[in-house]
Amino acid sequence: MIVVLSGEGQTDLGACSNAQGICNAEDFSPGPMCVLLDQLLVEPLGYSPRETTPGAFHFISEAALVERARMRKRNPRAFLAPGAKRERETGHFAANAWDLGVAAKELEVNGEIAIAVLFRDNDTTRSSAPTAWRIKWDSMLTGFQRAAFERGVPMLPNPKSEAWLMCAAKAQPFQHCAALEDLPGNDDAPNPIKDRLAAALGGRKTAQQLCDWLSEHPFEITGACEMPSFAAFYRQLQDAAHSAIQRRPG
Template identity: 50%
Template sequence: MIVVLSGEGRSDLGACRNAQGHCSGDTFAPGPMTVLVDQEIASHLHYSPLECAPATYLYVSETWLSERARERKQHSRKISLTGQKRGQETGYYHINAWMLGEAAKDFEQQHKDIAIAVLFRDSDGARAAAASDWSAKWQSMHSGFQRAGLGARGVPMLPKPKSEAWLLCAVANAYQHCQKLEALPGNDDSPHSAKMQLQAALGGDASTEAQLNWLAEHGFDHQAVAADMPSYQQFKASLAAAIDEVRRPRRA
């Protein structure tokens, strides 16, 4: 199995060390959200791919996906990338998932192995959003993976409002009363934002390295977070379904 990842930067799923749009193995620097992905996978496979087989992970950047979409649009004039029923914002999530799903299928051919794809995007980076906005974005990612033909092996990773809220549940709330964290401001400039609160909870340092160090030292109770944060529960369930889809042919 290979896991194809795409995030927004170093502080979520990670980044490439090779200054290119895609990487794996030693050229991939995993971020805190990759640690969570890996731990969820390990709970099903009973080993950590990140520790035992780091080449399992292939990372493609947001820019790389955008370039892939641009090239497709140039060569397929009759194809609408957003679609008539999707606005520009949710269309962005749909296109990203579509392009990542197609890339995962390409990597399957190259590596002669089955793939799952995990697309990380913050759901609200600038303003407070209506509850329905999160669902619309999640559904757009889901339909993008479907459009690529990846089906259940495409996993939306869409924290509400941002990844810092998931970590805050563990770091600051001791896994109690965490659903309210999904209502925090998504704007990082807000004094009450998830990012500012995580920084305070980590003693003034919420850097990627600080988050990774905290996870390495304290771990992360995935079940507890999923029980109290619907956005994490959706991710957890989607990843479980993807792994089940990968394992199903082997059980046949």
């Protein structure tokens, strides 16, 4: 099985080291959300893709997805127009998921089965509408559906990935984590979530340091699922992994 990823940068799912924006194996430098993803795949798959199959992760940068969208829009019938049920400002979430789903399908050769994970921070502020996260989540699902790719997984932390990490880093790990989703995602807000995570970890950490820390502090699923955004991601990932297992030959 292969896992096709797209994120926002090194501090979430990771980045390419080949300056191409598309990579796997030794050219892919995983970020902390990739380490978390790998941990969550161990149960359904029975193994760690990161440890046993270095080339299992394929990464497509946000810029590379934008280029795929540009090429797609040369075909007028392939344009994803905003509609009454999808906010115009979240149309790019649907487009990103559409192009990532198509890319995942293209990698399903020689019997390979893929799942696709699209990471975006919700980045809400205190003035954001309560429905903001759901609109973005549904937009991603719409994009994967447009690609006719059934194993697409939105990874949409609320308000951002630091909240998920904070659930594991707080003084009482994985307890009473739901309130973390009520914090503003704006880094300019008083006592932002990034500063809270840094304080909990004894200082700001690099992406590699966060990866190493996560490797030593695996996620406790029940406690983490108190956060609705994590619970939604976890359920979608498990469904995608089980679908991939069912399609494996033999």
